[in-house]
Amino acid sequence: MSLKMIKLQSGFTLLEILITAVILSIGLLGLAGMQVFGLRNNHSAYMRSQATLLAYDMADRMRANPVGFRDDSYNNPTATEHSGCVSTTGCSAAEMAEHDMFEWSNTLSNQLPSGSGVVCLDSTPDDGTSASPACSNTGNVYAIKIWWNDDRSNNLQRFVTSFQP
Numbered sequence: 415m416s417l418k419m420i421k422l423q424s425g426f427t428l429l430e431i432l433i434t435a436v437i438l439s440i441g442l443l444g445l446a447g448m449q450v451f452g453l454r455n456n457h458s459a460y461m462r463s464q465a466t467l468l469a470y471d472m473a474d475r476m477r478a479n480p481v482g483f484r485d486d487s488y489n490n491p492t493a494t495e496h497s498g499c500v501s502t503t504g505c506s507a508a509e510m511a512e513h514d515m516f517e518w519s520n521t522l523s524n525q526l527p528s529g530s531g532v533v534c535l536d537s538t539p540d541d542g543t544s545a546s547p548a549c550s551n552t553g554n555v556y557a558i559k560i561w562w563n564d565d566r567s568n569n570l571q572r573f574v575t576s577f578q579p
Contacts, residue, residue, distance in 0.1 A: 454565070457565065458565075458571075461526060461564060461571070462573065464525050464526055465529075465560045465573035466573060466575075468518070468521060468560060469558045469560055469573060472514070472518050472531075472533060473575070473577060475518065476511075476514075476533075479511060479514070481507035482507035482508060485507060486535070487507055487508040487512075488511050488514075488515075488533050489533070489534055489556075490534045491511045491514075491515040491533065492515065493512065493518075494509075494512040494513065495513060495516045496509045496510075496512060496516075500513075515533065518531065519531065522562075526560070526562035527562055527563045528561075528563035528570070529560065529562045530561050530562075531558065531560040532558075533556065533557070533558050533559075534547065534549035534551060534556070534559075535549065535550070535552060535556060535557075536548070536550050536551070536555060536556075536557035536576070537555065538550060539555065539574050539576040540574055542559060543561070543570070544561035544570055547559055555576050555577070556577055557574060557576045558574070559573075559574045560574075
């Protein structure tokens with residue numbers, strides 16, 4: 415082989431290395447962006463799962479108090495703490511409904527960002543906002559509506575479940 419041919423094939427140039435570094439950097443930035451996007455969606459899914467569990471928690475509380483359930487004590491109950499409901503002295507069915515709402519509201523605000531909720535009789539459960547829940551107080555379908563602030567979209571998200579006695 416001649417000396418001229420060896421010089422032509424002497425290795426990579428600095429330009430080729432810089433282009434490779436730029437392409438690799440763009441690829442790694444894209445990968446990091448996909449990771450952040452996935453984490454945000456995972457957090458939103460976690461919040462939705464928490465809202466679902468909290469809605470079923472309230473439904474179970476209502477089923478555990480059949481007298482209060484039949485007397486419509488769970489239709490927009492006030493969130494009032496009754497110490498008799500957690501001791502052996504007991505409390506009335508209406509007081510239990512208020513205490514259930516008190517504990518449930520505290521759990522909502524602790525587990526969901528800006529979490530709030532309402533339990534009511536509602537003939538059209540898939541409506542309303544946290545400021546105006548739009549409970550019609552008619553019919554025999556209970557709606558459990560939960561709102562929270564989703565960091566991903568910076569909007570209030572809503573979860574609604576309904577059931578009949």
